[in-house]
Amino acid sequence: MSVTKDQPNVIVFFTDQQRMDTTGVHGNPLGLTPHFDRIAREGTHLYNTFTCQPVCGPARSCLQTGMYATTTGCYRNEIPLPPDRRTLAHYFNEAGYQTGYIGKWHLAEHEPVPPEERGGYDYWLAANLLELSSDAYSTVLYDNACNEVKLPGYRVDAQTDAAIRYIDRHQEQPFFLFLSYIEPHHQNHTDNYPAPDGYEDMFTDRWTPPDLKALGGSHAQHLGGYYGMVKRLDEALGRLLDALKSLDLTENTIILFTSDHGNHFKTRNGEYKRTAHDSSIRIPAALYGPGFMQGGQIREMVSLLDFTPTLLDAAGIQVPAEMQGHSLMPLVQRAPTQWPDEIFLQISESQVGRAIRTKRWKYSVTAPSLDGWNAPSSTHYVETMLYDLQADPYELTNLAGIESYREIADELKLRLITRMIEAGEEAPIIDSAEPRSAGQRRVSIEELRLKL
Structure with missing residues (x-):
């Protein structure tokens, strides 16, 4: 398939374990997300967005393939994506795009991730289990040759720097970049939420969502650091937007911001997700760029599964019939469509x-x-x-x-x-x-x- 420079670039800004009520457009009063709030207002805000599987690996398999976790076989963590499953990278590659992946993968069997387990992405700077290969101020990823690469700075900033370098080097041909952060997920080996230095104190004991206030859990210990991580993620989004503007790429780049699942802070079980409660499954989401500007606020029920066909559709790539999600483009364009009245959810592990x-x-x-x-x-x-x-x-x-x-x-x-x-x-x-x-x-x- 031939491509032109007029085809839109596509960036997925993917966070991990982020509640929708961390954002200003969903009522958080702390000013954590001015950049997300802006793209939601100026682009298309997907007000009712939910994961289809509230745990890391399965949710990622759904977004990469547009299929339910039971269809891909990745119904829980530690099941690698089968090599015959086609991902977003395969479809964009075939359409002539350059494809890149930076950050957490969580769909492989090995670390470093060998080429055959990378889901078809051309450029690779990632770790299968970023929460285990790195820490807040020790970012370790692996490049195309499986060499260890240690990046300087706080982990969010290190990944954002790498993404900006990728964008700067790939301006001449349309690119698809999947930027997958670990924040605001907890650091596994310490079970805490390591914000940038000074950020946790800024947000400790400031505002507590009503469900956490009623149910307790670990929020008193963790919410300040969690909010600090969200704040730095939003600053990273702002830096990415600045980079696109400085390179004259804003008007030709689609950005999807979303997360894999939410966080109930040990109120519903002994950890942070893997339940059907909204605190675990409801996530922030917005689409920004060509085709999505002034899209307003969409109130229909949107699944993480719907973003896969949406990104292909928005880039002019035919959506495969086997995908189990639905393109959001009819909703964005206010075209007549029969949209599902509910979200379907599969839960594993717990x-x-x-x-x-x-x-x-x-x-x-x-x-x-x-x-x-x-x-x-x-x-x-x-x-x-x-x-x-x-x-x-x-x-x-x-x-x-x-x-x-x-x-x-x-x-x-x-x-x-x-x-x-x-x-x-x-x-x-x-x-x-x-x-x-x-x-x-x-x-x-x-x-x-x-x-x-």
Whole structure:
């Protein structure tokens, strides 16, 4: 396929474990993200964006391929992406783009990652497990020849410097750059959130999201450092935008900003994600650049899986029929489209779980007899969660089993089974939660008539 300089460059600015409410456009009052807030306002803000798998490796497999984790086979961490799975890099390579990957990969079997495990990317400056190969002020990546490269500065800045160098060297031909940060993920071996020096103190005990305030967890220890990492990421986004402007590339470069999953700070289980709660699955997202300017705020439910076909579509590359996500371009262009009314979620490692999330309801099931590490799916589940997000946006009261909500749960059960079948799974049996009463909690006739 021939290419021209008029084809848009594409950059994915990918953070790790970032809650959507770290951003100003989602109500955070601390001014952490002025650059993200600007591209969301000037470009297209995807207000209701959710991961399709709240753990690192599986989420990355979904974004790289446009397929569910059970389809790629990477349903949990430590399963490498099969070599026959085509990624964003393959499609952009075939369209004549230069492709580059900088940062955390988490889809390989070896470290350093050999060429055959790099998902087709031409330029490589990455580590499979960046959280293990590096620390906040000790950034170690590996180049195309598998040589260790230690970059100076705080880790976010070191990766951003490398990205700016890549952009500067690849101006003459359209490029696709996937810039994958580890921040604001915790540093595994110390279980803390190492912000740049001085940044943690700036944000400690400043503002706590209502779910964390109600449930506790580890936020008192970790939130200041977490916010400091988010602040530095946003400053990195600003530097990247400045670099594009100085090279006259702004008007011809698409930027996707998003994350792999959120962070519930040990409020829902013994770690930070792997549950169906919004704190674990809802993520910030915006698209900026040609085709997305003045796109406004899109309120439809968007999955991480939808970004793969969207980036191809926006670059004029045909979207493969086997992709299980949907291009967002009809929504951005306000064209008539039948968009899904819910998000479908697969959960692994902590459980074998499935869930759907509509604008009002959250419904989740688990396979009680299976281990989430060893089993990718099940044919038998039990209801575990039902939340009314209109009355309970922070998911503090689980309605599963309450008799007056049985009709709603049954409708959501059918919708979940439909989505599981569409994702390539076998239709399961889902046992209802043990019935219980709950005093004044009732569902009105008017509510039952409304679309869920």
